[in-house]
Amino acid sequence: MTNTPTVDSPSILSPAQFLGHWQGHRRLSRRVIEAFPEDQLFSFSIGGMRPFGVLAWEIHQVSELTLNGMRTGEWTMPQWRDGTSADRVELLRVWDELTARIQAELPTVDLNFFSQVHPLPWGEMSGWDAAIYTIDNEIHHRGQGYVFLRALGTEPPAFYER
Amino acid sequence: MTNTPTVDSPSILSPAQFLGHWQGHRRLSRRVIEAFPEDQLFSFSIGGMRPFGVLAWEIHQVSELTLNGMRTGEWTMPQWRDGTSADRVELLRVWDELTARIQAELPTVDLNFFSQVHPLPWGEMSGWDAAIYTIDNEIHHRGQGYVFLRALGTEPPAFYER
Numbered sequence: 001m002t003n004t005p006t007v008d009s010p011s012i013l014s015p016a017q018f019l020g021h022w023q024g025h026r027r028l029s030r031r032v033i034e035a036f037p038e039d040q041l042f043s044f045s046i047g048g049m050r051p052f053g054v055l056a057w058e059i060h061q062v063s064e065l066t067l068n069g070m071r072t073g074e075w076t077m078p079q080w081r082d083g084t085s086a087d088r089v090e091l092l093r094v095w096d097e098l099t100a101r102i103q104a105e106l107p108t109v110d111l112n113f114f115s116q117v118h119p120l121p122w123g124e125m126s127g128w129d130a131a132i133y134t135i136d137n138e139i140h141h142r143g144q145g146y147v148f149l150r151a152l153g154t155e156p157p158a159f160y161e162r
Numbered sequence: 163m164t165n166t167p168t169v170d171s172p173s174i175l176s177p178a179q180f181l182g183h184w185q186g187h188r189r190l191s192r193r194v195i196e197a198f199p200e201d202q203l204f205s206f207s208i209g210g211m212r213p214f215g216v217l218a219w220e221i222h223q224v225s226e227l228t229l230n231g232m233r234t235g236e237w238t239m240p241q242w243r244d245g246t247s248a249d250r251v252e253l254l255r256v257w258d259e260l261t262a263r264i265q266a267e268l269p270t271v272d273l274n275f276f277s278q279v280h281p282l283p284w285g286e287m288s289g290w291d292a293a294i295y296t297i298d299n300e301i302h303h304r305g306q307g308y309v310f311l312r313a314l315g316t317e318p319p320a321f322y323e324r
Binding site: 011012013014015017018021025046047048049111114115122126128132133136137139140141142143144146147148149150151152153159160 | 173174175176177179180183187208209210211273276277284288290294295298299301302303304305306308309310311312313314315321322
């Protein structure tokens with residue numbers, strides 16, 4: 001249950017790199033939220049999908065769940081419809097609050113978290129799998145937001161800039 | 163220039179986990195390639211974007227570049243228009259060949275790769291950044307493919323299944 005480093009388990013990812021990776025994606029996602037025309041963020045859709053503003057709230061809720069689970073070991077299913085609004089200012093305010101929490105709290109997470117197995121609402125998984133899934137889910141939905149922006153005739157932020 | 167583990171640099175990601183992470187995404191992307199109607203993979207587009215088949219070739223070429231760079235230290239800009247075709251069978255054949263190469267060759271990569279800085283065609287970056295960028299780029303474009311599928315009325319593969 002420990003991940004005491006040995007020469008057979010070198011570190012290919014440091015906690016500081018993981019924090020930088022997550023925060024870089026959060027900065028890009030924030031720019032995508034801002035890039036939407038005000039009247040389209042919570043309404044524009046393709047193929048019956050959720051509008052990007054709703055996807056952004058999901059990203060927020062999964063990210064919050066993950067940070068809380070890392071800190072406390074508690075994995076409570078988010079109330080997907082609670083605490084969300086069709087208000088970009090409110091979304092960005094909550095987004096920035098969580099960004100600050102991640103910056104302050106991630107460095108305090110017990111590093112054994114990543115190798116241990118945790119009871120997420122959608123099944124047991126290792127801490128690494130839970131952490132990277134959160135970011136992958138963000139990239140996945142943000143990529144969908146890029147298509148919505150293109151369909152709206154808006155140039156999305158550069159993907160490689162973080 | 164070494165990443166000899168110490169108690170201050172515990173491993174939060176093992177080489178085997180990284181391999182599993184990459185291969186899981188490759189399996190999902192392969193299912194997305196297969197999910198497209200035959201006549202839409204290399205033609206359907208939204209907002210002037212490249213069709214998903216072309217994006218899949220880009221994913222392949224970036225992945226191949228990254229594996230080659232990991233193995234050899236050579237980072238040659240892909241010839242984006244060479245070696246691609248509007249033929250799904252050919253795409254999947256090349257895809258599967260690279261999947262097998264990743265499985266066989268990634269475990270032989272010097273683990274110092276991840277902490278060292280490398281001259282990629284688009285700038286210097288650490289091995290970790292280069293490796294995870296490859297996967298993030300795959301997730302980003304695949305998410306766009308999901309929108310194309312939805313617009314075509316086709317249910318995409320489940321994102322959480324790998």
